[in-house]
Amino acid sequence: MALLRRTIAGALLVTVAASAQMAWAAGKSTSSSGAIERGRYLVRIGGCNDCHTSGYAMAAGKVAEEHWLTGDRLGWRGPWGTTYPANLRNFMAQMTEKQWLSFARTAETKPPMPWYDLRAMSSEDLRAIYRYVKASGPRGEAAPAYLPPEQEPQGPFILFPQPPK
Numbered sequence: 235m236a237l238l239r240r241t242i243a244g245a246l247l248v249t250v251a252a253s254a255q256m257a258w259a260a261g262k263s264t265s266s267s268g269a270i271e272r273g274r275y276l277v278r279i280g281g282c283n284d285c286h287t288s289g290y291a292m293a294a295g296k297v298a299e300e301h302w303l304t305g306d307r308l309g310w311r312g313p314w315g316t317t318y319p320a321n322l323r324n325f326m327a328q329m330t331e332k333q334w335l336s337f338a339r340t341a342e343t344k345p346p347m348p349w350y351d352l353r354a355m356s357s358e359d360l361r362a363i364y365r366y367v368k369a370s371g372p373r374g375e376a377a378p379a380y381l382p383p384e385q386e387p388q389g390p391f392i393l394f395p396q397p398p399k
């Protein structure tokens with residue numbers, strides 16, 4: 235549990251650090267291949283792999299890039315139910331860049347997905363993420379479907395307690 239807590243705290247720290255980094259870098263212009271490379275960088279420092287790539291946090295990021303962002307069967311269970319990090323490779327493959335931008339600006343997913351961090355990103359950075367993931371191509375299966383709070387997950391999950399008041 236202590237390890238788990240450290241992992242979650244680590245993931246959140248990475249996200250915070252990444253937001254600061256992204257704010258600093260926002261507005262830089264990028265060429266097409268530059269955008270893909272920048273998207274790769276943003277995905278790494280933005281913590282997306284920590285949840286959306288199976289085993290990434292536990293392996294300190296040592297997961298082959300071909301498996302990045304293919305989603306995870308490890309559930310996150312809390313007062314909201316159980317959510318599973320989506321397969322972003324398949325998700326982006328079905329979306330246009332325009333649809334992605336509008337999704338990132340309006341979506342309000344369940345925890346622990348930091349949807350508010352997507353909203354804080356510049357359009358340029360969101361585009362770079364899209365181009366990187368899209369260029370990586372679809373791979374793997376869909377993550378398990380969301381389960382409501384009363385439903386017991388069949389597979390492994392991380393349990394979130396009720397936050398202190």
Ligand code: HEC
Nearest residue numbers: 280281282285317318319320325343344345346347348380
């Ligand atoms: C702390 C874990 C965590 C982190 C970090 C995280 N996600 Fe997520 N993400 C999730 C979970 C869990 C879901 C499913 C939420 C739900 O079912 O409502 C999700 C859902 C999504 C979705 C919606 C997919 C769909 O099918 O509707 C997108 C897009 C997404 N994440 C992108 C990202 C990107 C890009 C990053 C990095 C900037 C990121 N996520 C970082 C856990 C995370």
